[in-house]
Amino acid sequence: xxxxxxxxxxxHYQHEMPMSPTPFADIAEQLDIDEAKVISVLKSxxxxxxxxxxxxxxxxxxxxxxxxxxxxxxxNKLQTxxxxxxSYAEVNHNYERDDDINLWFxxxxxxxxxxxxxxADIEKQTGFPVINLPMEQDFHIDLGFAL
Amino acid sequence: MTQNDIDHYIxxxxxxGLPICSRxxxxxxxxxxxxxxxxxxxxxxxxxxxxxRRYGIIVRHKELGFHANAMVVWDIAxxxxxxxxxxxxxxxxxxxxxxxxRRLPEWRYNLFSMIHGHDRQEVxxxxxxxxxxxxLTDVPHKPLFSQRRFKQRGxxxxxxxxxxxxxxxxx
Numbered sequence: 001x002x003x004x005x006x007x008x009x010x011x012h013y014q015h016e017m018p019m020s021p022t023p024f025a026d027i028a029e030q031l032d033i034d035e036a037k038v039i040s041v042l043k044s045x046x047x048x049x050x051x052x053x054x055x056x057x058x059x060x061x062x063x064x065x066x067x068x069x070x071x072x073x074x075x076n077k078l079q080t081x082x083x084x085x086x087s088y089a090e091v092n093h094n095y096e097r098d099d100d101i102n103l104w105f106x107x108x109x110x111x112x113x114x115x116x117x118x119x120a121d122i123e124k125q126t127g128f129p130v131i132n133l134p135m136e137q138d139f140h141i142d143l144g145f146a147l
Numbered sequence: 148m149t150q151n152d153i154d155h156y157i158x159x160x161x162x163x164g165l166p167i168c169s170r171x172x173x174x175x176x177x178x179x180x181x182x183x184x185x186x187x188x189x190x191x192x193x194x195x196x197x198x199x200r201r202y203g204i205i206v207r208h209k210e211l212g213f214h215a216n217a218m219v220v221w222d223i224a225x226x227x228x229x230x231x232x233x234x235x236x237x238x239x240x241x242x243x244x245x246x247x248x249r250r251l252p253e254w255r256y257n258l259f260s261m262i263h264g265h266d267r268q269e270v271x272x273x274x275x276x277x278x279x280x281x282x283l284t285d286v287p288h289k290p291l292f293s294q295r296r297f298k299q300r301g302x303x304x305x306x307x308x309x310x311x312x313x314x315x316x317x318x
Contacts, residue, residue, distance in 0.1 A: 001212055010206055017203045019191050021172055021183035023165075035169065042167045042204075050210040052300065053164025056190070056199040063158060063198050068247060070254070086298040094298035097218065097291040101254070104218070104291070105298070131254055137229065137246035139236035 002050075005033065005041055010050070017054070060135075065115050066108040067134040071126075072101045081126045090118050101131065153179060157189055158198070164205075207299060213263040215270045217290035220256035221283065222249075228258055234281050235260050240273040255287070267292060 002010065008031055018026035024042070028035040045051040060066035073081045078096060085105055086094050094105035109115045119130050148156075156179060165171040172183040179186070193199045208216060223231050228246050235258070236244040243261040262277075264270035270290065278284045 010204060010211070013204045014206065015201045015203050019187050019194075019202075021170060021187055023171065024167070024169065039167055039169070046167065048210065049207055052205045052207050054167065054204050055161045055164040055202065056158070056193075057201045057205065058158065058162070059197050059200045068245075068259070072253075082295070082297040092298060092300050095296055096294040098294055099289075099291045102294075131250050133247040133250070133254070133259075135245045135247060137232060139232040139244040139246075 003041075005031070005037065006045060006050075009038070009041060010045070060108060061138070064108060064110045065112045066106060067115055067119075067132055069105050069107055069119065069122075070101045070131040070133060071103040071128050073103050073126075073128055075102075078103065081128060084125050085122060088118055088122070090114070148179075153181075154189060154193060154198075157186060158193065161190070208263050209296065212265055214265060215267045215292060216261065216263045217270045217274070217292045219260045219262055219274055219277075219288060219290045221258040221260070222256050222287040223258045225257070231281065231283070232258055235277070238277050238280070240264075240277065256289075262290075 009027070013027060017023050018030075020026055022035075024038045025035040028038045031038070042051065042054065046053070058064070071081065071085075082094060082096070082103060085091055085103065088107070090107050090109045091105050092108065094103070096102055097104050107115050107118055109118060119132060123130055157175065160175050160178075166174070170183065172186045176183045176186050190199070190202065194202055221231070232244055232246055235241050240262050241260045242263060243259075245259045246257055247259055249255055249257050262270050262273050264273060270292070274290055278288075
């Protein structure tokens with residue numbers, strides 16, 4: 001599914017990118033290929049949806065606020081409610097899960113207050129209550145996703 | 148602009164990802180009237196001071212062939228949750244692990260761990276391994292497998308003023 005170069009990129013650069021003004025040239029040097037190749041492969045991975053983006057994962061406790069939210073939605077209303085939820089810029093990772101509480105999403109915003117506003121608005125727009133499950137402790141996993 | 152404003156601007160600009168090009172910091176440097184190296188140095192500082200937990204290629208699991216993911220939720224005694232959380236985080240199959248509040252009566256689970264696999268059975272096998280290794284078989288827990296994925300993208304949580312007007316429309 002992945003070419004050798006794609007595999008190398010995805011497996012080695014999830015956690016540490018070269019910190020220089022020319023990170024893709026540095027990666028190219030490390031992998032002994034052309035910079036143009038690194039760039040074209042990354043663009044292709046992005047277009048195919050395998051790479052979501054290249055950049056930072058923020059520590060949400062220090063940068064802004066975030067929470068996990070759960071809702072229990074009747075099956076015949078799930079798509080409609082999910083679409084409303086997904087329409088918020090603050091919402092990501094919106095999933096159906098196989099449980100009575102079947103809609104799960106993450107809300108990120110600059111402040112707790114913004115989050116409360118978004119949640120109140122979602123309740124109003126959908127007519128269903130939310131269960132707000134903010135992180136209380138992060139058991140740190142340092143690695144990216146190992147292939 | 149204060150240093151804080153500059154950091155804020157840098158983080159807001161990076162949240163949707165770097166442009167994939169030869170000089171990905173050039174435009175940002177121009178906007179802030181800094182050198183590219185100064186931008187990189189600030190990002191390094193943000194990493195060193197824990198504002199950025201990792202910096203690199205961010206993948207989507209499903210597109211990589213990991214079609215199954217379960218959020219395994221556990222009901223752990225309050226005085227044990229830190230200990231068990233730390234042990235779960237060390238398991239190679241666990242990619243995220245958080246303590247969250249119970250919301251009784253509808254939600255009793257206080258520890259959340261994410262486990263990915265190529266298929267459902269692989270995830271179940273990984274869970275069984277964890278149950279045995281950490282002696283958690285008798286602790287109330289269940290896997291919530293993902294079904295439909297409605298949205299997956301980096302959330303925009305740092306607003307620059309212009310962006311705020313476009314994206315926030317609180318009723």
